[in-house]
Amino acid sequence: MPQSSPTPRRGRPGYDRQTLLAECVELFNRHGYEATSMGMLAAHLGISKSAIYHHVESKEAILGHALDDALDALEASMDRAQASGVAPGGQVERAIRGGLEVLVEKMPEVTLLLRLRGNSDVERAAMERRRDITRRLGEMIEAAQAEGSVRDDVTPRNLARLALGMINSVVDWYRPEGDAPGHKTVDEMVAAVTGVVMGGLRG
Amino acid sequence: MPQSSPTPRRGRPGYDRQTLLAECVELFNRHGYEATSMGMLAAHLGISKSAIYHHVESKEAILGHALDDALDALEASMDRAQASGVAPGGQVERAIRGGLEVLVEKMPEVTLLLRLRGNSDVERAAMERRRDITRRLGEMIEAAQAEGSVRDDVTPRNLARLALGMINSVVDWYRPEGDAPGHKTVDEMVAAVTGVVMGGLRG
Known part of the structure; x- marks a missing residue:
């Protein structure tokens, strides 16, 4: 996947990949990696789990x-x-x-x-x-x-x-x-x- | 509870309080405190959970x-x-x-x-x-x-x-x-x- 530079969000649920990864890392540090589920990441980002899977294949891939x-x-x-x-x-x-x-x-x-x-x-x-x-x-x-x-x-x-x-x-x-x-x-x-x-x- | 100095174990399942606490701390460090249950501590020590409760009131008290x-x-x-x-x-x-x-x-x-x-x-x-x-x-x-x-x-x-x-x-x-x-x-x-x-x- 290409490393794109951050782009302005188009509408509420849009994240570029880099911003999405940064938000996930923040949540890992707050709750611990093990204790953070894909569901928690989706809730934090305000998007669906499948929208996360559009950018990354798994929680471990984000890590x-x-x-x-x-x-x-x-x-x-x-x-x-x-x-x-x-x-x-x-x-x-x-x-x-x-x-x-x-x-x-x-x-x-x-x-x-x-x-x-x-x-x-x-x-x-x-x-x-x-x-x-x-x-x-x-x-x-x-x-x-x-x-x-x-x-x-x-x-x-x-x-x-x-x-x-x-x-x-x-x-x-x-x-x-x-x-x-x-x-x-x-x-x-x-x-x-x-x-x-x-x-x-x-x- | 009195702080007793380590005494020799009498038979297999006996632990003095200090040895029991030390074994629990070792397990907390190995698996993480959150991830360590009283059941895991009992299995590690080879005694029942109630035998642990004879020495300490809770997992948090051990911590x-x-x-x-x-x-x-x-x-x-x-x-x-x-x-x-x-x-x-x-x-x-x-x-x-x-x-x-x-x-x-x-x-x-x-x-x-x-x-x-x-x-x-x-x-x-x-x-x-x-x-x-x-x-x-x-x-x-x-x-x-x-x-x-x-x-x-x-x-x-x-x-x-x-x-x-x-x-x-x-x-x-x-x-x-x-x-x-x-x-x-x-x-x-x-x-x-x-x-x-x-x-x-x-x-």
């Missing part, structure tokens, strides 16, 4: 699209960090900043990814791609340890997990439209959190 | 006891950090080390706490206590910022959330009996992760 969306963007940001040609420590910093940018831009999809329990093949495949991202960050950190820019009293893999634990916590408290004192803009939050994570890695 | 267990220990470790009489930066470090120690000692109960969704009064009360712990750490961090021992380009509350995000990630990857290279003992892991978190806070 799969959302997870792919988050994982494709996270992998692309790792690719860019590794292809940047800067020293390993700089690659680590770019990977962290890039991950935070994706997390904010695709917060609903990343939130869904972080809450997976591995109850189906789709979930397990996504968790494997997530582990691979941790592995890649660990490799960058290992190279940065070798050049002396990252502390070496913790294994690279565990430092990657700690860094990602801090980064991922952002979905629990950051709201781009929030009026919390301090980081009013996404750029400021991303820069500040990147600084905290890198401070921890440098030791 | 409540486990959450109290984790929260009491976390609050006590915050109390000790604040009562230590050391400078604010040192209090922050003690709070982080103490939190990590509780997390490892009571990993199943803390894991349960971290996965709450707020679906009942018991869950919401536990989440409020958890928020209060974040608030207290934020206050310690604020005092440490005033003395210049913690970076001040991020709000105290957000630094507390980032630190706890890193600390809490430990439940997802650390296994005390694990043979991962590096942190073979609990003490080594706690010291190393405390160092990474404090490095991030100092900037």
Whole structure:
């Protein structure tokens, strides 16, 4: 199916595919994926179940699209960090900043990814791609340890997990439209959190 | 009901209360609290539902006891950090080390706490206590910022959330009996992760 850009709704019951998927992800995050039925999605959208099936083949396909969306963007940001040609420590910093940018831009999809329990093949495949991202960050950190820019009293893999634990916590408290004192803009939050994570890695 | 220390099992179907609660928490973490029924708990323990009701009044009461267990220990470790009489930066470090120690000692109960969704009064009360712990750490961090021992380009509350995000990630990857290279003992892991978190806070 072609990825169409959002189009204006024609009449009440019309959704383009992207808007429909986004609404479903919102409901998954609110009630939990398991607890959300196609009937609940239809009621939330104000359309029939068959109108949903016009866009997607199943509830699991909706989940799969959302997870792919988050994982494709996270992998692309790792690719860019590794292809940047800067020293390993700089690659680590770019990977962290890039991950935070994706997390904010695709917060609903990343939130869904972080809450997976591995109850189906789709979930397990996504968790494997997530582990691979941790592995890649660990490799960058290992190279940065070798050049002396990252502390070496913790294994690279565990430092990657700690860094990602801090980064991922952002979905629990950051709201781009929030009026919390301090980081009013996404750029400021991303820069500040990147600084905290890198401070921890440098030791 | 009195909190008895574990006693040896007399015959196959006997459980002391503490062992029974621990087995229930393990099952909650494996299947999710919502998805775990009293029937599943009885089958897992190899006893009747009425034998469970001999020890606890309901599934929610089991959850409540486990959450109290984790929260009491976390609050006590915050109390000790604040009562230590050391400078604010040192209090922050003690709070982080103490939190990590509780997390490892009571990993199943803390894991349960971290996965709450707020679906009942018991869950919401536990989440409020958890928020209060974040608030207290934020206050310690604020005092440490005033003395210049913690970076001040991020709000105290957000630094507390980032630190706890890193600390809490430990439940997802650390296994005390694990043979991962590096942190073979609990003490080594706690010291190393405390160092990474404090490095991030100092900037």
